[in-house]
Amino acid sequence: MASDVHGGSSGLAFFLPCSCHLFLFIVQILPPAVDWQNQSAYERILGFIPRIVLASLLAYFAGEFSNSIVLSRLKILTRGKYLWTRTIGSTIIGEGIDTMIFCTIAFSGILPKQVFWQYWFPTIFSNVPLKSF
Numbered sequence: 001m002a003s004d005v006h007g008g009s010s011g012l013a014f015f016l017p018c019s020c021h022l023f024l025f026i027v028q029i030l031p032p033a034v035d036w037q038n039q040s041a042y043e044r045i046l047g048f049i050p051r052i053v054l055a056s057l058l059a060y061f062a063g064e065f066s067n068s069i070v071l072s073r074l075k076i077l078t079r080g081k082y083l084w085t086r087t088i089g090s091t092i093i094g095e096g097i098d099t100m101i102f103c104t105i106a107f108s109g110i111l112p113k114q115v116f117w118q119y120w121f122p123t124i125f126s127n128v129p130l131k132s133f
Helices: 002-006 014-027 037-046 047-077 083-107 113-132
Strands: none
Touching: 002 037, 014 037, 047 083, 083 113
């Protein structure tokens, strides 16, 4: 909606994921307690977080940017009419791009190729409607 009224310069929400990642990184590199025996498992779990944060941020920026562009173009094409069509259409495009980028960055190279591609398309086609409506 902000793009429809104010154009493509809506706010960017990235402070929370960045600060969360920073704190988890600090916790991971600090020396563990003397009696803590699970540091390697802890590092294995937290070591995946930078990839998820990066995937989330890149997907968010690309999805929001594409949403804004599509919304603006549709506003011109419809001469400012059919708000529901503009918002739903641009959201579907934005969420599709968001989901594709996130899933690709977060899980490619982690999962075997066959498993990755087996679940990539169903994930995209199931998440976009859930996120859009």
